[in-house]
Amino acid sequence: MATQKDMREKSQSTVFGTLARIIRTADVTPRMRRITLGGEGLDPLLVGTRLPADAIKLYLPPPGKAGFKPEFSVMPSDENPFSIRAYTIRRFDPVALELDIDIVLHGDSPGSVWARSVQPGDQIGFVGPRHDYLGIEGVDWLLLAGDETAQPAISAIVESLPSGTQAHIFLEVSNQFDELPFQTNADISVTWLHRGDVASGKSDLLEQAIRRFEWQDGVPYVWVAGETGIVRSIRHYLRKERKLDKELLHISGYWRYGLNNREFDLKTVQEYQAALAAGKTIDDHHDVDQVELELP
Numbered sequence: 192m193a194t195q196k197d198m199r200e201k202s203q204s205t206v207f208g209t210l211a212r213i214i215r216t217a218d219v220t221p222r223m224r225r226i227t228l229g230g231e232g233l234d235p236l237l238v239g240t241r242l243p244a245d246a247i248k249l250y251l252p253p254p255g256k257a258g259f260k261p262e263f264s265v266m267p268s269d270e271n272p273f274s275i276r277a278y279t280i281r282r283f284d285p286v287a288l289e290l291d292i293d294i295v296l297h298g299d300s301p302g303s304v305w306a307r308s309v310q311p312g313d314q315i316g317f318v319g320p321r322h323d324y325l326g327i328e329g330v331d332w333l334l335l336a337g338d339e340t341a342q343p344a345i346s347a348i349v350e351s352l353p354s355g356t357q358a359h360i361f362l363e364v365s366n367q368f369d370e371l372p373f374q375t376n377a378d379i380s381v382t383w384l385h386r387g388d389v390a391s392g393k394s395d396l397l398e399q400a401i402r403r404f405e406w407q408d409g410v411p412y413v414w415v416a417g418e419t420g421i422v423r424s425i426r427h428y429l430r431k432e433r434k435l436d437k438e439l440l441h442i443s444g445y446w447r448y449g450l451n452n453r454e455f456d457l458k459t460v461q462e463y464q465a466a467l468a469a470g471k472t473i474d475d476h477h478d479v480d481q482v483e484l485e486l487p
């Protein structure tokens with residue numbers, strides 16, 4: 192069986208910084224806005240391996256600075272208050288040279304404000320892409336789970352599965368209006384979990400549903416992404432109680448309750464450093480954001 196490690200070595204993730212143009216925007220649900228990027232700035236994406244759930248980091252302009260052109264080696268500061276945010280490539284069309292990202296709208300965060308206000312013709316800088324799903328060969332079924340930030344990645348993964356593959360999907364969203372249909376040749380079961388008025392990042396619906404899930408025979412591959420505290424707790428269950436081999440599991444903290452993305456990155460690095468100083472490995476330490484450490 193090819194493991195995640197084998198797949199990582201086989202696949203190429205070329206990281207670059209580039210400037211793309213906004214082609215169009217659309218509301219795919221009341222709380223999710225699709226932004227289509229295009230233009231020659233996407234040329235570098237034609238090189239290397241593109242996989243479902245590849246992610247990029249957008250360099251979002253400071254408020255009121257529409258013509259902002261980022262320097263990719265520069266980090267945000269008080270003097271230069273732009274924001275860097277990660278989003279999944281929901282769709283990449285190498286012929287039309289277009290890509291879609293689906294952004295969850297939540298309050299007045301930099302990502303939400305930008306997604307609501309950006310206009311066709313505007314430019315946006317981004318770095319990436321980076322793989323967040325490698326797929327592994329020789330497994331019998333998949334379990335894919337997450338909140339609405341993981342919906343673009345899970346949709347892209349599901350679309351890529353060949354017919355005959357069995358996949359069980361668990362998605363936690365606020366209500367039925369956040370649900371999007373899946374297009375796939377695979378044999379899927381979908382469980383939507385509605386958190387209603389409970390704050391995003393504070394619900395245990397996803398973990399409870401995964402705990403209740405009747406485990407199938409054969410070799411599974413489990414992919415989970417969402418709020419960091421929630422996915423860590425699911426990771427704990429899968430590794431310690433289910434005894435799932437780490438090569439059959441991919442867990443990503445996509446955001447962290449109460450921290451903006453910059454604070455989240457800093458906290459992640461501090462946690463790694465503390466874990467390493469205590470003689471632990473990254474694997475002992477329940478951290479899940481290798482993603483955050485590898486991008487600039």
Ligand SMILES: Cc1cc2nc3c(=O)[nH]c(=O)nc-3n(C[C@H](O)[C@H](O)[C@H](O)COP(=O)(O)OP(=O)(O)OC[C@H]3O[C@@H](n4cnc5c(N)ncnc54)[C@H](O)[C@@H]3O)c2cc1C
Nearest residue numbers: 246277278279295300301302445446447448449450451452
């Ligand atoms: C590899 C990867 C792929 C991702 N793909 C997507 C994607 O396709 N679509 C997508 O929308 N997000 C995606 N995310 C998550 C996204 O990067 C974070 O949600 C990010 O924090 C959004 O930035 P912001 O400016 O909206 O909020 P921030 O300024 O980072 O945070 C402001 C406040 O909002 C909270 N917050 C952050 N995200 C959410 C949320 N979704 N719901 C409720 N509260 C939140 C924070 O805890 C903080 O308190 C991805 C993350 C990673 C690492």
